[in-house]
Amino acid sequence: MYDVNYDVVVIGAGPAGLAAAIEAKRSGAAKVLIVERDSALGGILQQCIHPGFGLHIFQEELTGPEYAYRFIKELDACGIETMCDTMVLEIHGDDKFIYAVNSRLGVVRIFYKSLILAMGCRERTRGALGIPGTRPAGIFTAGTAQRLINMQGYMVGKRIVILGSGDIGMIMARRLTLEGAKVLAVVEIMPYLAGLTRNKVQCLDDFDIPLYMNHTVIDIKGKKRVERVTVARVDDDRKPIKGTEWEVDCDTLLLSVGLIPENELSRQCGIELSPITGGPMVNQKMETSIEGIFACGNVVHVNDLVDNVTLESRVAGRYAGLQAVRGKAPSAGVLNTIAGSGIRYVMPQKIALDKANPQALDLYFRVTQPARDVVLEVHCNGQRIVNAKKRRVNPGEIEHIRIPAEKMEKITDDVTAEVVEGV
Numbered sequence: 001m002y003d004v005n006y007d008v009v010v011i012g013a014g015p016a017g018l019a020a021a022i023e024a025k026r027s028g029a030a031k032v033l034i035v036e037r038d039s040a041l042g043g044i045l046q047q048c049i050h051p052g053f054g055l056h057i058f059q060e061e062l063t064g065p066e067y068a069y070r071f072i073k074e075l076d077a078c079g080i081e082t083m084c085d086t087m088v089l090e091i092h093g094d095d096k097f098i099y100a101v102n103s104r105l106g107v108v109r110i111f112y113k114s115l116i117l118a119m120g121c122r123e124r125t126r127g128a129l130g131i132p133g134t135r136p137a138g139i140f141t142a143g144t145a146q147r148l149i150n151m152q153g154y155m156v157g158k159r160i161v162i163l164g165s166g167d168i169g170m171i172m173a174r175r176l177t178l179e180g181a182k183v184l185a186v187v188e189i190m191p192y193l194a195g196l197t198r199n200k201v202q203c204l205d206d207f208d209i210p211l212y213m214n215h216t217v218i219d220i221k222g223k224k225r226v227e228r229v230t231v232a233r234v235d236d237d238r239k240p241i242k243g244t245e246w247e248v249d250c251d252t253l254l255l256s257v258g259l260i261p262e263n264e265l266s267r268q269c270g271i272e273l274s275p276i277t278g279g280p281m282v283n284q285k286m287e288t289s290i291e292g293i294f295a296c297g298n299v300v301h302v303n304d305l306v307d308n309v310t311l312e313s314r315v316a317g318r319y320a321g322l323q324a325v326r327g328k329a330p331s332a333g334v335l336n337t338i339a340g341s342g343i344r345y346v347m348p349q350k351i352a353l354d355k356a357n358p359q360a361l362d363l364y365f366r367v368t369q370p371a372r373d374v375v376l377e378v379h380c381n382g383q384r385i386v387n388a389k390k391r392r393v394n395p396g397e398i399e400h401i402r403i404p405a406e407k408m409e410k411i412t413d414d415v416t417a418e419v420v421e422g423v
Contacts, residue, residue: 002108006031006081007324008317009098009112011088011265014043015306016297016313017118018071023317024116025078028325032080033110035100037087041075042068043120045306047147050171052198056307067306083108091115091269093290113324114292116316117280119262121298123168129257133220136227142168142256146175155179157252161229162186163217165396167195167304169256174203183209184248187231189216189238192370193396194258196304216240217253226251259302266295276345277301283334283350284361286316291328294320301347301364304398308364329354335414337363340379342419344368344395351415358408363401365417367393375420376401381413393419 007029010021013036025032040046045053048064055061058070075082085103092098097111123141140148140156146168148154158181162169165188173183186204191214193200204211212231218240219230233244261279263271272281272289279300280288287294296316297309323329332353337346346365363378370392376399377387388401401417 002105005111006033008032008114008320009110010034010116010118012118012120013041014120015045015309018075019310019313020116020118020296020317021080022074022078023314024321025080027318027321029321034082035086035088036084039085041072047150049150053306057310088265091265093269093293096292114320116320117266117295117299118297119299121259121261121302124258124260126255131217131220134222136222136225138226138252140254142172142254145254146172157181159184159250160252160254161248161250162254162256164188164256165194166256167199169254170195170199170203172254173209174207177207184250186211187215187217188213189234192394195396226253229253261299263299274349281349283352284348285319308398338414338416340416340418342367343417346417358405360405361403361408363417364398366395366398367419370394371421377418377420378403379416380411
């Protein structure tokens with residue numbers, strides 16, 4: 001068996017893994033390795049050829065491959081090692097090593113001082129939705145269609161219906177239209193967008209693509225290929241309303257109905273997972289419930305912007321690198337962050353107290369429903385710590401609020417975030 005030793009090992013070479021590895025190196029880790037199952041670095045960014053990346057990190061608009069290249073170039077300059085075509089099989093958190101299989105070396109055992117999980121997420125498929133009907137060709141997840149068109153040059157269809165208003169689905173509505181297809185409808189079961197408002201404006205409104213809220217696909221017809229789908233309006237319980245059905249003649253159905261953090265490895269090694277996000281429970285250092293294992297990006301929770309992935313991955317890389325070099329920092333205890341009224345989840349879910357060197361705490365969260373003119377508040381012991389006014393909030397977009405370092409000194413109990421309406 002091939003054995004190797006590193007200070008920091010990163011699983012995944014998407015935007016999260018690249019940013020975390022570079023930050024770990026900057027923090028003093030001498031030997032950093034990225035393990036990637038694909039044959040190239042960059043992850044999902046390589047198929048995202050549309051612009052809109054990097055506005056916050058680089059203050060300019062880049063495509064996905066351009067954004068990835070910025071980090072890959074820096075990776076080379078830092079001397080960070082990579083191992084592509086490598087699938088991680090097991091994580092042994094107690095003994096601090098992973099088993100992986102490499103196309104050239106066979107089974108490898110990689111020892112680490114700190115491990116960073118950056119495996120990203122995967123799409124929900126038709127099997128997860130349980131849509132009735134036949135099983136013809138022409139049903140794709142939006143991400144699969146994106147890869148087929150952008151990387152392999154394969155056109156998935158001519159008359160398209162998209163189920164779900166996730167960001168990839170809306171972006172693909174525009175992409176397919178530009179390639180000459182007719183996008184007949186984007187159908188969303190919820191009364192609000194699942195993705196960013198800017199994608200609705202740029203990808204649907206600008207191309208006159210109809211969006212049907214409170215609707216879903218209830219049947220698929222076709223023998224060898226999709227021939228039509230049945231769409232119906234839904235009630236407040238998201239159940240189809242009888243008599244509202246209508247059929248759409250199409251040859252392709254794209255599914256853009258949510259992403260699932262890729263956490264089989266996390267579950268297998270016993271990391272505590274959030275029942276809400278499906279990702280690891282982490283503290284503000286992005287450390288999981290197992291000492292020395294950190295997590296970042298979409299494997300923790302599904303982000304709306306790649307720039308946000310980069311920011312939290314830099315946090316994971318920084319503390320993973322420091323811990324590999326200096327060992328575990330002492331903690332004065334662990335508190336919880338709690339999702340209060342109007343909040344679906346808060347990230348990080350834990351706070352490792354450091355009274356000797358308090359740091360500002362960034363909280364990220366999603367609201368449960370759209371609202372206007374609200375105040376986001378954070379409380380501890382019945383006292384308001386910080387608040388921020390918002391003209392508009394939406395479940396498809398992540399909100400952020402910062403607790404300054406001087407206020408972190410006074411926190412002695414769990415922290416609750418909530419939305420206050422009617423202000």
